[in-house]
Amino acid sequence: MDNLPKCGANYVPLTPLTFLTRASNSYANRTSIIYANIRFNWRETHERCCRLASSLRSLDIVKNDVVSVLAPNVPAMLEMHFAVPMAGAVLNAINTRLDARNVALILKHSEAKIFFIDYEYIDKAKKAIEILMSDFQMPMPLVVVIDDLDSPTGIRFGELEYEQLVFQGNPEYVLENIDDEWDPITLSYTSGTTSEPKGVVYSHRGAFLSTLSLILGWEMGTEPVYLWSLPMFHCNGWTFTWGIAARGGTNVCIRNTTAQEIYSNIALHKVTHMCAAPIVLNIILEAKPHEQRQITTPVQVLVGGAPPPAPLLEKIERVGFHVVHAYGLTEATGPALVCEWQAKWNKLPWEEQARLKARQGLGILTLADVDVKNFKNIGKCAS
Amino acid sequence: MDNLPKCGANYVPLTPLTFLTRASNSYANRTSIIYANIRFNWRETHERCCRLASSLRSLDIVKNDVVSVLAPNVPAMLEMHFAVPMAGAVLNAINTRLDARNVALILKHSEAKIFFIDYEYIDKAKKAIEILMSDFQMPMPLVVVIDDLDSPTGIRFGELEYEQLVFQGNPEYVLENIDDEWDPITLSYTSGTTSEPKGVVYSHRGAFLSTLSLILGWEMGTEPVYLWSLPMFHCNGWTFTWGIAARGGTNVCIRNTTAQEIYSNIALHKVTHMCAAPIVLNIILEAKPHEQRQITTPVQVLVGGAPPPAPLLEKIERVGFHVVHAYGLTEATGPALVCEWQAKWNKLPWEEQARLKARQGLGILTLADVDVKNFKNIGKCAS
Known part of the structure; x- marks a missing residue:
């Protein structure tokens, strides 16, 4: 068919800014931000x-x-x-x-x-x-x-x-x-561990697509209550700076990532989700008794960086945090590989489950290609 | 900053075909299709x-x-x-x-x-x-x-x-x-109810974005077992022809949408999701005793078209189907408005819940704009 119409002439650009407009229309009275x-x-x-x-x-x-x-x-x-x-x-x-x-x-x-x-x-x-x-x-x-x-x-x-x-x-x-x-x-x-910091530009389109991909990869439902333990300066908080608006959720802001702030905000606001570097898991586990609170509903934690050791994962799950592991880098709009849990793994012994959790196997839905050995494609403007 | 690099020169196009490549890499041994x-x-x-x-x-x-x-x-x-x-x-x-x-x-x-x-x-x-x-x-x-x-x-x-x-x-x-x-x-x-059928072209980009939006709007997790009660010729099965691959799920194909086929496939394959026109809800409710099976885990049903009447919704929920209502049209890549459930509604009396379910309030994440009275923007190449 030669006369198929072509879309795109008057296209609406992809941008995470639409998440805010939509949230203000659709979730107008829901709590957007809590801070003290x-x-x-x-x-x-x-x-x-x-x-x-x-x-x-x-x-x-x-x-x-x-x-x-x-x-x-x-x-x-x-x-x-x-x-x-x-x-x-x-x-x-x-x-x-x-x-x-x-x-x-x-x-x-x-x-x-x-x-x-x-x-x-x-x-x-x-x-x-x-x-x-x-x-x-x-x-x-x-x-x-x-x-x-x-x-x-x-x-x-x-x-x-x-x-x-x-x-x-x-x-x-x-x-x-x-x-x-x-x-x-x-x-x-970039953090500049090997040389001077290196600049990485995200486009409106890339930010939009990565935000949706991470919500999907982590299976974050609507109305999350998200605790800001991961710094927002870190790849724009792995895109959740925009993603919580997309989900009509609540951002629980904290000034310091201490055990006390984490535990008290989780208990007070019924936090459902948080992102964290592995070090934050240690902060949680090393909380003093007076800082701890009982966690009644498991908190979903997306952990990035180096894979957390299996014993650490086991301990953190026991105090009420359900860990999903991700790997990425600034050049790839944050996490690009998420360990998508498979239902059949629930039947495995705990040690084996912890080993599987410490992997970060699957490229997110908008990542074009990835080679875990070389990372030759990961910095591409994939989205 | 005048020298900000511009992405997009070597961009990777958005297409739902990547969902199949990704599924064959990431979920190689998971069941993709069941048919008899x-x-x-x-x-x-x-x-x-x-x-x-x-x-x-x-x-x-x-x-x-x-x-x-x-x-x-x-x-x-x-x-x-x-x-x-x-x-x-x-x-x-x-x-x-x-x-x-x-x-x-x-x-x-x-x-x-x-x-x-x-x-x-x-x-x-x-x-x-x-x-x-x-x-x-x-x-x-x-x-x-x-x-x-x-x-x-x-x-x-x-x-x-x-x-x-x-x-x-x-x-x-x-x-x-x-x-x-x-x-x-x-x-x-289009079905041509008012004139001759009207052709609607979906782009690779539009199909990709609508697929992700509907997964998000419906909160479909990974590994869904999806029953094909909605015809695939209907807006490409509301994009789930591609979406089940994106979620690493299983397509349960059936030749006829009869009460017996629906019930037996749900029971046999532990179906988690299905889409349906309101008439399918009637087919389910009018099943003869020998066609019915006990549904142990609720099946998520996305219902499109005219809002189902509240008494019908109440009945269908009682036999094990959890209904989410959507509204859309061929020109908008299928459902464009999904009734996103709000947690606070769980506390309302059942009649009020049914009334809320029969609405279809929220534009999906990639819909640019919608005016429910005029639909003046709904046909746009929004994505």
């Missing part, structure tokens, strides 16, 4: 992101400008994953564990126009900006301090503050049109 | 599709040629959803309930090069071909008969037979490269 005594619902989160995006525009942020942020897993960090691209800009979430020199290197390489700094990291940020200006001869970026939302400290660095930008913004802001789904949405840097 | 006494695993299904695709190429099928099929939910129908596009062609699955004249109209409009006919529909197909040649002055398409795989009848029409094409094909066939994800994968026709 703070609660937002999805309508409010959408409105706060519109306000922040419009404020960024009035600060002269234009398409493809980079906005950097140095912050723990506080609500502002989550909101910026939507608000920054809603302003047409690219979010650069910086690893808070880097030293001032590496932070400076990232600010230089990314040519950050605005630098959002959580009040706890002002000292490190100040040093980084000094290095940026003196060693690298770069101009100082515009600085915005993120004060604590639950217990404001009043600590400032420069004149701008996050809540003030949200307050001043336009709640009716209409987001910058995305005319190309391959446009960048975030810029992340 | 026939069993295939995903490795075999992949091989059979490669064979059929290569045979189609040797029958001079080239890119964008249309291959039509008139068949019930037998294994061949499922395999063709992969094999036909693997040959670069476009699958046109024809509603078996249409009369010969409407079948002829579709063969004419689609310019079908090959016409696959299940042995049960040879009479209707013969009449349609007569109309095609006499009334429409079109040449006769190449005909392939699909004999029953479990109990071959030997009934033929022309020289070609489905299993013979599979047998003769090359198991090492490398699929036609998809250079554009907007290329057509299937061509379906």
Whole structure:
């Protein structure tokens, strides 16, 4: 048939920003964010992101400008994953564990126009900006301090503050049109273990597809209550910064990944899901008796990085955490291989189950190809 | 940042064909298809599709040629959803309930090069071909008969037979490269209730995205056992022709959607999921005592079309079927709105739950926009 019509002329671009619009329409009154005594619902989160995006525009942020942020897993960090691209800009979430020199290197390489700094990291940020200006001869970026939302400290660095930008913004802001789904949405840097940090750009399309793939790979149902133990600066929290909106879930934000914060938030908010590096499993297991709480419904934990040893897996399952293991890297939008559990494995002895869990066999649905020995294809713009 | 790299130059196209490749790699030994006494695993299904695709190429099928099929939910129908596009062609699955004249109209409009006919529909197909040649002055398409795989009848029409094409094909066939994800994968026709049937083209990209969205919207986990009660010719079985491969599940094929076939297959193969028009719910409820079986684990049923009345929903839940209601249309790759259940509704009285179930409120994740009053946007090439 020669005259088959071709779709795509007026196509709607793939972008995770639609997850927020949809959440604010479909799950308006569901809790979107919990942080200490703070609660937002999805309508409010959408409105706060519109306000922040419009404020960024009035600060002269234009398409493809980079906005950097140095912050723990506080609500502002989550909101910026939507608000920054809603302003047409690219979010650069910086690893808070880097030293001032590496932070400076990232600010230089990314040519950050605005630098959002959580009040706890002002000292490190100040040093980084000094290095940026003196060693690298770069101009100082515009600085915005993120004060604590639950217990404001009043600590400032420069004149701008996050809540003030949200307050001043336009709640009716209409987001910058995305005319190309391959446009960048975030810029992340590898941890730089072998050389200087390396920049990795995610597109709107890649972020959209990886988000759906990870929800599918992990079999995350609707209305998850997700605990933010994995840093959001780590591959955008393995895409769950966007994924919880896609599922109409609740983001439980915590400032510190301590045993006490983890246990008390799980018990208080009935957490269903969390992601973690293997070290977090140790933190949980080494909790002091007064920090522990009884976990009544198993928490689904997606563990990345090196495979956790079988004895550790066995112990953590016994205190109420159901582990799924994943492997990935910054260049592949985070986890690219997930150990999809097979029902027949339930009949195996426990040691064998733990051995199988420590593998991470299956490429996620949108990964084009992977070679576990060489990783030659894993960095491809597969999605 | 002006020098942000742009992804997409060497992009991997989105196509549901990758679900089959992935299934044959990742779930090689899992059962892919059950039909009466026939069993295939995903490795075999992949091989059979490669064979059929290569045979189609040797029958001079080239890119964008249309291959039509008139068949019930037998294994061949499922395999063709992969094999036909693997040959670069476009699958046109024809509603078996249409009369010969409407079948002829579709063969004419689609310019079908090959016409696959299940042995049960040879009479209707013969009449349609007569109309095609006499009334429409079109040449006769190449005909392939699909004999029953479990109990071959030997009934033929022309020289070609489905299993013979599979047998003769090359198991090492490398699929036609998809250079554009907007290329057509299937061509379906609306039922033509108000006028002549209307053709709707799905792209590889649209099929891929709709498949993932429906898995997500329905919260279908891995390893589903899916009963083919919904005709595959109906919007490609609401994309589950591809979706069961994506989930590493099992397709339970049945020739007739009778109470006996439904009940016995559910009991025998531990069916977890099925899609259905509301009429199928009536078929189940009106089963004679000797046709019924005890359903021990609830079967998830996605029901489309007009909202089922609340008393019907209540009855069907009581015999072991858990209903989720969806609404869509051929122009929107099948279901576009799914009634996503909210946990808080579990606490409501049963009548109220049934009322909520009969709604179909939420756009699926890849639907760009929808206006329930006007449907003005629903036909867009959203994905």
